[in-house]
Structures are given as structure tokens and as C-alpha cells.
Amino acid sequence: MSKNNDIQSNNDIQSNTIKKGLEIPIVKSIGLPTLIIAAFFILVMTTAAILKQSLPILISDILRRFGMNGVLVLAMVPAIKSGTGPNFALPLGIICGLLAWTIGIEMGFIGITLILLTVVMATVFAAVTGYFYGKLLNAVKGAEMTIATYTGFSTVALMSLVWLMAPFKSKQMGWMMGEGLRETIKLDGVEAGQIINNFLSFEIFEVKIPTGLLLTFFAFCFLVWIFFRTKTGIAIIAGGSNPEFAAASGIDIDKNRLIANILSTVLGAIGIILYSQSYGFFQLYSGPLMMAFPAVAGVLIGGATASKANISHVIIGTFLFQGLLTASMPVANQLFEGTDLSEIMRVVLQNGIILYALTQVKGGGK
Amino acid sequence: MSDNLLSIKNISKEFYGNRVLKDINMEIKKGEIHALIGENGAGKSTLMNILFGMPMIHETGGYQGSIELEGKEVLFASPHEAMAHGIGMVHQEFMLIPGFTITENIKINRELTNPNLVSKIFGRQYEGLDMKKMNSDARKALDIMSMGIEEYTQVAGLPVGHMQFIEIAREIDKTGIKLLVFDEPTAVLTESETQNLLAAIEKLAAQGIGIIFISHRLEEIMQVSHRVTILRDGEHVVTKDTKDTNVYEIAELMVGRKVSLDRTNSTSRRISDETVLSIKNLEVKMPGEEVKGFNLEVKKGEIIGIGGLAGQGKIGVANGIMGIFPARGQVIFESSPLELNNPRGAIAAGLSFLSEDRKGVGLLLDESIELNTVFTSMQIHKEFLHNIGFVRVMDSRKIRNHTNKMIKDLDIRCTSSLQHAGSLSGGNQQKVCMARALTQKPKLLLVSEPTRGIDIGAKKLILDLLKKLNEEQGMTIVMTSSELAELRSICDRIVIVCDGKVEGILSPDASNAEFGLMMSGTRADSQLGGAE
Numbered sequence: 001m002s003k004n005n006d007i008q009s010n011n012d013i014q015s016n017t018i019k020k021g022l023e024i025p026i027v028k029s030i031g032l033p034t035l036i037i038a039a040f041f042i043l044v045m046t047t048a049a050i051l052k053q054s055l056p057i058l059i060s061d062i063l064r065r066f067g068m069n070g071v072l073v074l075a076m077v078p079a080i081k082s083g084t085g086p087n088f089a090l091p092l093g094i095i096c097g098l099l100a101w102t103i104g105i106e107m108g109f110i111g112i113t114l115i116l117l118t119v120v121m122a123t124v125f126a127a128v129t130g131y132f133y134g135k136l137l138n139a140v141k142g143a144e145m146t147i148a149t150y151t152g153f154s155t156v157a158l159m160s161l162v163w164l165m166a167p168f169k170s171k172q173m174g175w176m177m178g179e180g181l182r183e184t185i186k187l188d189g190v191e192a193g194q195i196i197n198n199f200l201s202f203e204i205f206e207v208k209i210p211t212g213l214l215l216t217f218f219a220f221c222f223l224v225w226i227f228f229r230t231k232t233g234i235a236i237i238a239g240g241s242n243p244e245f246a247a248a249s250g251i252d253i254d255k256n257r258l259i260a261n262i263l264s265t266v267l268g269a270i271g272i273i274l275y276s277q278s279y280g281f282f283q284l285y286s287g288p289l290m291m292a293f294p295a296v297a298g299v300l301i302g303g304a305t306a307s308k309a310n311i312s313h314v315i316i317g318t319f320l321f322q323g324l325l326t327a328s329m330p331v332a333n334q335l336f337e338g339t340d341l342s343e344i345m346r347v348v349l350q351n352g353i354i355l356y357a358l359t360q361v362k363g364g365g366k
Numbered sequence: 367m368s369d370n371l372l373s374i375k376n377i378s379k380e381f382y383g384n385r386v387l388k389d390i391n392m393e394i395k396k397g398e399i400h401a402l403i404g405e406n407g408a409g410k411s412t413l414m415n416i417l418f419g420m421p422m423i424h425e426t427g428g429y430q431g432s433i434e435l436e437g438k439e440v441l442f443a444s445p446h447e448a449m450a451h452g453i454g455m456v457h458q459e460f461m462l463i464p465g466f467t468i469t470e471n472i473k474i475n476r477e478l479t480n481p482n483l484v485s486k487i488f489g490r491q492y493e494g495l496d497m498k499k500m501n502s503d504a505r506k507a508l509d510i511m512s513m514g515i516e517e518y519t520q521v522a523g524l525p526v527g528h529m530q531f532i533e534i535a536r537e538i539d540k541t542g543i544k545l546l547v548f549d550e551p552t553a554v555l556t557e558s559e560t561q562n563l564l565a566a567i568e569k570l571a572a573q574g575i576g577i578i579f580i581s582h583r584l585e586e587i588m589q590v591s592h593r594v595t596i597l598r599d600g601e602h603v604v605t606k607d608t609k610d611t612n613v614y615e616i617a618e619l620m621v622g623r624k625v626s627l628d629r630t631n632s633t634s635r636r637i638s639d640e641t642v643l644s645i646k647n648l649e650v651k652m653p654g655e656e657v658k659g660f661n662l663e664v665k666k667g668e669i670i671g672i673g674g675l676a677g678q679g680k681i682g683v684a685n686g687i688m689g690i691f692p693a694r695g696q697v698i699f700e701s702s703p704l705e706l707n708n709p710r711g712a713i714a715a716g717l718s719f720l721s722e723d724r725k726g727v728g729l730l731l732d733e734s735i736e737l738n739t740v741f742t743s744m745q746i747h748k749e750f751l752h753n754i755g756f757v758r759v760m761d762s763r764k765i766r767n768h769t770n771k772m773i774k775d776l777d778i779r780c781t782s783s784l785q786h787a788g789s790l791s792g793g794n795q796q797k798v799c800m801a802r803a804l805t806q807k808p809k810l811l812l813v814s815e816p817t818r819g820i821d822i823g824a825k826k827l828i829l830d831l832l833k834k835l836n837e838e839q840g841m842t843i844v845m846t847s848s849e850l851a852e853l854r855s856i857c858d859r860i861v862i863v864c865d866g867k868v869e870g871i872l873s874p875d876a877s878n879a880e881f882g883l884m885m886s887g888t889r890a891d892s893q894l895g896g897a898e
Contacts, residue, residue: 229759234737235745244727248690248719249742250710308732 031303056206065322067213068278071271073298080309082260083240090292091152093268096125122269130265134258193280297350371576377431394576401587404597452544454537464522469504507535511566527559584613617882642666648695650686657682658866671857672846679866684812718808722815731788772801793824
């Protein structure tokens, strides 16, 4: 009883200053979009069970998709925390990762050596790219999200020329005839498919656990979490939360935004390496074009906003969003045969949640 | 009372239970220049908002009392209605469209038009402009104020003085204007422009227009007004004929109040002769609070107050020293020069600042009390961190212990040290700011408007705390405040800032009149000599 009262008074204090439309505590603490998606996810899973779909296969798929998308979603956290908003220019980092793949394969490496080398190269490329991208964002304060989206788009277009014209010779990546790299490049040919997924992987109740993939994802989550507890990390949070406050405490906000966006770009580059090794191939040309959006949607579904994001948002959001997409495909195909309903749902959900988050962005002062 | 143009009778107004106006009575005759004066927050603007039927008044529950215009009671639901009844206002900020000519600005939304073929079909909106007539109307209005400038000149690029006149021209061009309110019209004008304006106001009054003249420049009031009404803390102090009074008396009446906070001086205080902070020729570009050459020497261990009216630059001083707004000049702290425009340097040198803009600069509203408390110390003094390998990570336990101690010491009312600062009350937010400042262990504390927006109980706590810090730790405090009573209750000396410069330094026991005169930038000696 007394505990109940405590909660009550706690809420009173909060609602004194923050009056929002929805006053139900659980809705406020978790967030409406997260709850809706979670309910939907449970509904789809139940339907799948009723339709006698193979749950172990479904769950295995969900875990794999969760792990492979995780780091890409994690890339949103530094950008959002620093105040530049979700990193819509994620294709920049992705391209760095892809470039590292192509160079690694061209140099003739295979297997785990290839992956490790790719990660190192991708980090270097992404750090440099992120630096210039951060400089750009500092020059366009107030319009970061729009500028970022088009930075991503135009870079993808520009890189299409590079894929076509770069002097790569590897048989693994070229066309059967003519110049340029192929659209889709298989990683099985260089023995790099699912290497991380299969590390320490095991089956339990017929569910395949991609241990290596999940461990890698959680390790990166931990590193980012630690980073935001360091002096620099906290300064970045303060700069994103209230730039005037940070400036008055002698913080160089532009420098911190730069660091955060370098980190975000590097995570994007590593994220795509993890993603493609799990997938078994990577896609060049317009492949990275739309990849920012599922990542942005993921963190938002987890409960983040355009100005606030935590590691927990990443984990919850990626699980719910990817879980829903994975589970709904076989269910929708069985229920509504011959339609592309699950793809339609993906587009509606993904863009709907981004739209929702953008409407919540406060324009100007409070 | 038929010669009364406007009668304001027993007007009272409450904002959320806070009484800001109490039984105000005021009468303005035809052709009278009636000065309305009072400190910031005395209720002048609220009274004018009521007169103009501003929406904010109705939204907050209306007002008590009545307003009579030419003997008939009126109740304006909107500024439009007030204007339709012949009440005009000349704003402090210019509401002019730079790309338009003077005529167009004067006639905007009241254009004179000629019907044409299109307008006969599509209605009045499509009638052609009668530029000739409009220009001649504008000319007439400009001539009333002896303004030689051509009416077809573009407004963009005109000197501010001219813009002010165009605003007035627009008001007097309205047919049937009976009453004009001037809200600090001379604040942005040069001396000669001011004289022109005052002459124009007298001319307008001579034509039978009633004038309400709001200003804190007492000389101007003495020069042009017929009567003065003084408001103080929402109360009507007195209405007097200007010829029966003098600046000294007005100043005293404007400031005077029963100082409620009593002053107790502890014996243990030591103010040394050593100068700890010396400010020479400080200029700060803070919009609305510009500092234009400020000089001050602060002794070690004293509490020095900076007072003055709003917009005179008192707020700019601390913001300039702390590097929050661009500053120029020389600041010497503990006999070594302080680099300006460098907040990090100022904090590292041992200065700490409680901003007047608590929610803007002072707090991370979406973060915990803990982070708010330790942030600056962590960033500048590298405290509350511990090493894990080669990275420095925040020391949660140390932060929590320290914050809990602060919560206890300063009596911050919160559910836990993790509560977000934004969900605290104003007084508790201020205490969190104070906790952050104290965590930095400053040698000198700059506080700006420490009690703004907090209730009377919390006010006393904050002031007592400042006093305690000064007495027990010998901390030097520079306190900027709009509330004179508050400055007088704890400061050793009070610097009055006027027009970005030090107008004078007074002891807290100086008379109300001395404070009033100084705040309005009136030299006591010269004016008194003239008045007697």
C-alpha cells in the first residue's frame, strides 16, 4: 500500500511539469509505439502458432535477424545523443564497410582473416568519412536530419560509379563479362558467410542460437554503454540535451558532435559487415540506399525519440521490429496467399514510426 | 468629471492567485500627458494589457474593476476593439515592414482605394490603391511631428529615431484617435531624437489627444508630463501634478518599500582589503542586456550586489565574465588576467556561475539531479571519475554519495537523486544549480537573479544559503538581481548599472530615493539643485 502511494506521488511530481495526453503510467514509461508494436508482435506470434507454423524455425530466424541488424541500429545512439538526431546518413558508414569488403576480397583474403581485416579497414574508412560528415553537420545545425538523408542518397549514387569503374580484378566480384563489380557478391565463395554466426553456435529445443553474432552485438552495446559513461561521453550527452548548458560549462560542442558522428559512422561500417556475413552476401550499387530507415525505425520502436536514445531502446526496438517482420512474412503469406502483405506492412511500419517520431520533435523553444 | 477622457476604476488583476494589480485608479484628461512609472514588475504592462483587451488577460480570468472612455464603460475583448475606440499604442519594438515605403507602412491594412472593373466583379479586395490620397494623409501625419522626410522613402535603412516617428505617424493617422500610449518610446533614441519626440508628444497633446507616457527616465517625465502616477508592486502609490513634485520624490516613491528581509550581520565575517576580482572596461554583447564599459573592484570575502532596471546591462556583466556572451575588456581574478570568451578557463580559474536563465543555461532538464550536480566538476576538474584500464569512467558511487549529501545540505525536495531536474519545482531547481556551483568549490560565486520565479519561502532559503557560504567559507559573492530589497538584505555594497555602465555604488542602507534616482540614471545632485 505504502509503495503504491510512493509511486503515486512520484507520478504527481512528474505530471506537474510534463502534462501529456496519455497519463496511464505504463504507457508513459514504455511509450505508446513500443507497446503497440509489442502487442502486434505477440499477436503475429500467436497467429503463427495457431497456423501451425514451425516456431523453432521462426524463433531461430528472429534471433538471427535481431543479431545481424543490431549494430546498425546501435549506430543511431551516438548520433541521437549528441543532438544531431538519428543518423539518416547511415549509408555513409555502410559504404565504408562495403568498400572494405571489396578491397579485402580483391587482396585475396578469405575466412576469418578477411572479416578481421575488413573490420579494421572499415573502421579507418568510416572514421575519416565520419569526420567530414560531422564537419558538414556542424555547418548545417538545425537541419541535420534532412541534410543527412540526402548526404546518404547522393553518396550512394556517387559510389555506384566507383563500383563500376574501380579497377577490381577479383573473379569473386566481377561480372562474367565486361567491367565493374557485380550487384550482389556472395561471401560463401570467400568462406566468410556466417562465420561469426556459427561461432559457438548451438541448438536448443530445435532453436538455433547464433551465439557469435549475439555476443558480438552485445559486446558492441557494452562498449557504447561504457563510452557514454566516460568524461567525453557524458559531455556529448550534455551537449545534445542542452547545448547552452554545455557551452556554459566550457564544453566544445562541435568537437563532441564530431566524435559522436565518427562513432556512429564506424558502427554503421562494422554493422554492415556483421549484417552481410550473416546474410551470406553483400549488395553494392543501390543496396545501401534505403538501409538507414529500418535502423532508424528500429531504435524509435524501442522507445527512443529524435533527441533521446539508450542501449535498451536499441535492444528492445531491434528485437520487436525485426521479430515482427520475420514472423509476419510466413503468417501473411499463409493467410493472404499471393499478396506481398508483409512487405507492405514493413514499409508502413518503418516509415510510420519515423513519421511519428518526427512529429514529436519540438520545434524551437519549449 | 466630464473632462476625463479615460477613467480606470478599481482595477485588480490576479495571475493564478498571484495578485499583480490592486485597486488601481487613474484618470486621463483630454490633452493631458500622464506619466506612468514604476519598477520592473510594478504592474505597468499588465495595466496596459488590460486597457488594450489583450487576449492573455482574458485567458487568465479577466480583471476586476472598470474602464470608462468618455464617461461610458467599455470592455475590450481584443486590441482591435480598443483601436476601434480610438486608443493607440506606440510600441517599443518597431512593427514596420522594411521593404515598404513610409506611406505604405502608415496605411497598412487601412489603405484608401478606388473601385475598378475587376473589383466590381470580385469585391473590395481588388480595388486599386489611391496612392495620391494616401501620400497626402501620410504627409499630414508626418508634418504634425515636423518630420521633413519624404513619405515615399523606403523604411529599410532609416535611423531608429525615424522608425519611431513612423510608428507614431501611423497611430495619429487613424481617424478619431483619442488616447495614445507610449511604452518607453525613448529607450532606443539618441538625445536629440528624444527631444524631437518629446516635442511631438506635446504637440499631439495640444490637439486634445490624451497621452499615457511610460518611461523610467525621470527627466523626461519632469519635462513633458502634466501628472504622474506611480505604481509599486501592483499598488497605486500616488498620482500627483508634476509641478508639485520632483525627481527625488518620484524616485523615492517608485522604489520605497518595507524591506521585509531583515539584515543581520554576523561578527565572524572578514572582508579583506585584497581585491580578488577587478573588472576594467568590460563590454559584453548580450542582446537586450548590453554592457558598455563596466568597471568594478571586488574585495575578497564581500557580497557585492549588481542592481539596475531591466535592459540596462546588469545581467550582462556575469555572463560576460563567464564567457557565455561575447565580451571585451580586462578581467583580473586573483591578480592574474582571466581570458574572456572562454567558459572553461573561467570555471577552471575558480569562478562559478548561477545563471539567470535557469532552464536554458542552468540545467539539463532531461537529466538526473546527479548528473546536473557533478557535470561541470567532472568536465573541468576531472572529479568523480575513476580509471578502468586507460579510460576514465564516471564513478557512480561517489557521484551518488556526493549528490545525496548535497540534497540533504541544501534540502532539495525530490524523490531520489535520479529524478530529472525538469520535474522539480523552481526553488528546488535553483538549489540543484546551487549544488552544481558548490560542487565546483568556487573561490568566487556569481549569481544572477537567484530568486526569480521561486516562492517566498524558497527565496529566503537561497539568500540564507548565500549568506552562510559567505560567512562560513569566506566565499566572495557577486549577486545580480532585479529585486532591490533582496540585494539590500545581504549585500555589503550595491552597484547600480545604468545604460551598460556603473552609475554608482551605494551602501545597502542608502535611502530609497538615492536608489531610485541612480536606477533611472538621474544624477541626484544636479537634478535636486534644479528642483529646489
